[in-house]
Amino acid sequence: MVTKSSDWSNLKYCVQHVDKDIPLEIIFSTIIDDVRNEGIRAPRTIIYCQTRRQCAILYTVFETNLGKLFYKDAVSNCKKRLVEMYHAGTPETVKRHISKNLSHEEGHIKVLIATIAFGMGIDCKNVNRILHFGPSKNIESYIQESGRAGRDGSNSECILLFNGLLSAHCSSDMKDLLHDENGCRRELLMKSFGFTPQAHMRKHMCCDNCTKKCNCGPKECKTRTGLPICNEKTEDEDLSQKVRPVSLDQRKQLKAKLKSLREDIVKENKEKLINTVSLPTTLLEFGSIQVLGVLCNCHKIFSISDIMHYVEVWRLSHAHGILKAVNDIFKDISDIPDLDSESDEIIGDMNWEEIHDDSTLHSMFDSEEENMSVDETQDSGDGSLNTSSFFLDLAINQ
Numbered sequence: 051m052v053t054k055s056s057d058w059s060n061l062k063y064c065v066q067h068v069d070k071d072i073p074l075e076i077i078f079s080t081i082i083d084d085v086r087n088e089g090i091r092a093p094r095t096i097i098y099c100q101t102r103r104q105c106a107i108l109y110t111v112f113e114t115n116l117g118k119l120f121y122k123d124a125v126s127n128c129k130k131r132l133v134e135m136y137h138a139g140t141p142e143t144v145k146r147h148i149s150k151n152l153s154h155e156e157g158h159i160k161v162l163i164a165t166i167a168f169g170m171g172i173d174c175k176n177v178n179r180i181l182h183f184g185p186s187k188n189i190e191s192y193i194q195e196s197g198r199a200g201r202d203g204s205n206s207e208c209i210l211l212f213n214g215l216l217s218a219h220c221s222s223d224m225k226d227l228l229h230d231e232n233g234c235r236r237e238l239l240m241k242s243f244g245f246t247p248q249a250h251m252r253k254h255m256c257c258d259n260c261t262k263k264c265n266c267g268p269k270e271c272k273t274r275t276g277l278p279i280c281n282e283k284t285e286d287e288d289l290s291q292k293v294r295p296v297s298l299d300q301r302k303q304l305k306a307k308l309k310s311l312r313e314d315i316v317k318e319n320k321e322k323l324i325n326t327v328s329l330p331t332t333l334l335e336f337g338s339i340q341v342l343g344v345l346c347n348c349h350k351i352f353s354i355s356d357i358m359h360y361v362e363v364w365r366l367s368h369a370h371g372i373l374k375a376v377n378d379i380f381k382d383i384s385d386i387p388d389l390d391s392e393s394d395e396i397i398g399d400m401n402w403e404e405i406h407d408d409s410t411l412h413s414m415f416d417s418e419e420e421n422m423s424v425d426e427t428q429d430s431g432d433g434s435l436n437t438s439s440f441f442l443d444l445a446i447n448q
């Protein structure tokens with residue numbers, strides 16, 4: 051239960067999309083660099099993961115990238131790690147070591163990679179940054195977890211990283227938070243509990259969306275929010291750079307095509323998996339975020355590369371199916387490539403592939419079919435859509 055009637059005004063909220071094609075060491079480079087450069091003076095950070103496997107993958111990324119700087123005084127000793135991991139399977143002695151260390155302001159643990167098993171009853175000192183690798187299952191959990199930052203009143207940052215794979219399982223109020231590109235994140239979070247944010251707060255101290263609208267003057271007003279993740283996809287030499295007009299009717303037809311494409315893929319996978327109890331990963335690979343990605347960008351999709359750029363696709367065969375669906379509606383793509391035998395392999399960085407294959411992540415996903423209802427009236431006239439309210443409507447209608 052969240053009972054504290056405060057609005058955590060020293061916490062700044064930021065929601066950031068992470069592309070699954072970006073390696074984890076790049077996504078987390080700021081935090082890795084802080085430990086490398088500042089050692090025991092690095093800001094204290096908790097990184098919440100959704101599963102044990104995600105914790106282990108991230109831990110290895112830090113360990114590999116830091117070498118001996120993974121340890122205090124660069125001495126390889128299990129009691130001197132600057133980066134630790136905490137989940138339900140962590141041995142009790144290690145759990146005690148971590149809790150004790152974090153309850154001291156001067157404790158040397160600077161980065162804790164944890165599942166939600168970490169938290170209850172532990173008083174963390176000097177935590178200035180909370181990262182969520184994937185959203186919490188609902189808003190209440192998110193508020194609780196992010197509320198472990200800034201207990202001493204100092205300004206702290208709460209960064210929520212997400213993509214389609216990491217957010218397939220979360221509640222619709224959480225999805226509202228992820229996809230609202232204009233509204234105040236704090237307002238949305240507080241509203242869920244009937245709290246009202248303090249009005250006197252400077253916008254650039256509030257959240258990423260408010261920062262975009264702040265012009266109060268001082269240098270800190272224009273400092274960056276969230277992690278500086280450079281997206282290599284901005285080199286768009288492979289993109290078609292073309293645009294077509296899209297009518298509301300065409301968009302409706304495309305949506306129907308995509309839904310049936312998704313049903314076909316799910317069916318095909320279910321048949322393949324007839325003897326297993328596991329859920330077809332298709333539900334994680336091809337869900338509402340992919341359908342919306344296509345619908346929002348269909349005015350500029352003319353090739354497989356365009357789809358790879360605008361949509362979170364995991365398999366070439368899916369990209370191929372999407373391209374055919376787009377062509378069925380617009381009939382203006384002449385060169386649809388043939389599918390080769392490699393089309394069914396997962397596309398992605400090795401770590402992302404492991405995250406994708408995590409059976410715990412699959413079991414978190416509610417197999418209930420997602421309702422992909424969309425408010426069809428949101429058309430801006432130039433073929434593009436107003437993405438944020440579009441996503442918001444989708445989330446509300448779910």
Ligand SMILES: [Zn+2]
Nearest residue numbers: 234256257260
């Ligand atoms: Zn705000």
Ligand SMILES: [Zn+2]
Nearest residue numbers: 254264266271
């Ligand atoms: Zn400002």
